Amino acid sequence: MSNTAFTPLQNAFSRLDRLGAWGANLPLRLFLAWEFFEAGLEKWYGQNWFGQLQFPFPFDLLPAELNWQLSMWVELIAPLLLLLGLGTRLASATLMVLTIVAIAAVHWPAHWSSLAELALGYSISDHGHGNYKLPLIYLVALLPLLLGGAGHLSLDGLLRRKV
Structure with a gap:
């Protein structure tokens, strides 16, 4: 088979590569921005329930009100x-730390004695086995932004092109 048989496919993938460099991470940025901002607004308008939680070190050394404020402002900023795609890697890293703390303090099963019991927490439910599926999805979605940045269609990309 000749190379010309693959040319239309190669052209299509080449176009997708160019498009991907500009906007592949945009859907992740929009999705995560919405999800985390919504959580921040819930804290802004809600009551502090962090006093009932056991935070991992070093956050367990901080008062519940300070943890509430830190969490809220990270989830808003x-x-x-x-x-905007500005400081995307730093914003992603900050949200990843926040998410890991949330998994440890809120979403991880309180008691489990086997991997089968731990696996029950991989759900989106409130049945007492934990509830770490959604925060894990957020971590996985944040990873490409941490590793690859926002892409060209961002203020980070614009600033990089100006330098």
């Missing part, structure tokens, strides 16, 4: 940075 970092999503705006993701939306």
Whole structure:
């Protein structure tokens, strides 16, 4: 078979590569910005329930009110940075730390004695086995932004082109 048989496919993938460099991470940025900002607004308008939680070190050394404020402001500011594509890697890293702390303090099963019991927490439910599926999805979605940045269609990309 000749190379010309693959040419239309190669052309299509080449176009997708160019498009991907500009906007592949945009859907992740929009999705994560919405999800985290919404959580921040819930804290902004809600009551502090962090006093009932056991935070991992070093956050267990901080008062519940300070943890509440830190969480709320990270969930309000970092999503705006993701939306703009400004400081995307730093915003992603900050949201990843926040998510890991949330998994440890809120979403991880309190008691489990086997991997089968731990696996029950990989759900989106409130049945007492934990509930770490959604935060894990957020971590996986944040990883490409941490590793690859926002892409060309961002303020990060614009600043990089100006330098």
